[in-house]
Amino acid sequence: MTRTVYVNGDYLPEDEAKVSVFDRGFLFADAVYEVTSVLGGKLIDFDGHATRLARSLSELDMPNPIAKEDLLEVHRELVRANGIEDGLIYLQITRGAADRDFAFPEDPKPTIVLFTQSKPGLADNPMASTGMKVISIEDQRWGRRDIKTVQLLYPSMGKMMAKAAGAHDAWMVEDGEVTEGTSNNAYIVKNGRIITRHLGHEILHGITRKAVLRFAREAQMEVEERPFTIEEAQEADEAFITSASSFVMPVVEIDGKAIGTGKPGRTVARLREIYLDESRKTAV
Known part of the structure; x- marks a missing residue:
């Protein structure tokens, strides 16, 4: 089954999802991420992850491309679209694509990607x-x-x-x-x-x-x-x-x-x- 992923506002089949070869996440690891667990189809400690995400972005002087309420909706939609009962949602935000330069771009356009991993019985790890x-x-x-x-x-x-x-x-x-x-x-x-x-x-x-x-x-x-x-x-x-x-x-x-x-x-x-x-x- 092909997963549905989220890239810059669009829900796409994973094999159609693309980001630029000039993305600073790829070129410089200029990116932050979060991992939220899903148990019983629900998100564990979403507020905590959203708060830490905002802090990470702020510490790197990187703009936040999505409001907390919208981010919650994206998480929920990915859980629904991919039928996740137990699993993980990975979120990654980069400073976006720009010509390769160590200096930050003056007008960054962040890239945001989310995808899921199904982990049945996540809480029952032997x-x-x-x-x-x-x-x-x-x-x-x-x-x-x-x-x-x-x-x-x-x-x-x-x-x-x-x-x-x-x-x-x-x-x-x-x-x-x-x-x-x-x-x-x-x-x-x-x-x-x-x-x-x-x-x-x-x-x-x-x-x-x-x-x-x-x-x-x-x-x-x-x-x-x-x-x-x-x-x-x-x-x-x-x-x-x-x-x-x-x-x-x-x-x-x-x-x-x-x-x-x-x-x-x-x-x-x-x-x-x-x-x-x-x-x-x-x-x-």
Whole structure:
């Protein structure tokens, strides 16, 4: 089945969708993106993703080509047109096409593209029961990781490093401290306390992160936002990641060393349950 995608105001079959070879997203990675999960045909935390999108665009001095209300309608139409029950919607906005020049064009005309991925049973990933293995790698990305840009080459390389090592993902380390995973925020649990790096330019301001920490505090769980080392993580009772596509996912091994019992723990299981329950209640 050919998917329906959205390109610059038009809904098109995916094999008819085109963007210019001069698009700055292609030439310079001059673009931002968002990924919104769909559960039961409804969008999870759309407001959070729309707010972060606006921030990313503002940080890059890039005009926003679509109003929030219209963007919501596009998401809903793609869910309907593609029959998405569980899955993901990817949104990418570039500065648009212009003659190749490092300087930004004076009158940019942004390109906006959205497409879907169907992921039946997205919330029932068996890895939630078995846990994932990660390795540590040096963080060699650019400094503004708080802007959700399409500059994803090094995270892709990190995924491949993990795969070559027989692991599922990599946690990146800078100045001896964990920043985040290749496509997720990283956490440990020690003596019932949830520990994750504080917000700054060093990490993405995760929408799922924000929701999970709020739900944790509402459930009277202790949260500490500070850096931690790989060695500290290896001595933790539990570890986990959060992202829009994985929700809350336990980590059971880091660099070959089992975390806690080597199996998913109760704190992470409870957080995943709370997050999915509460997110479904507010889905649109």
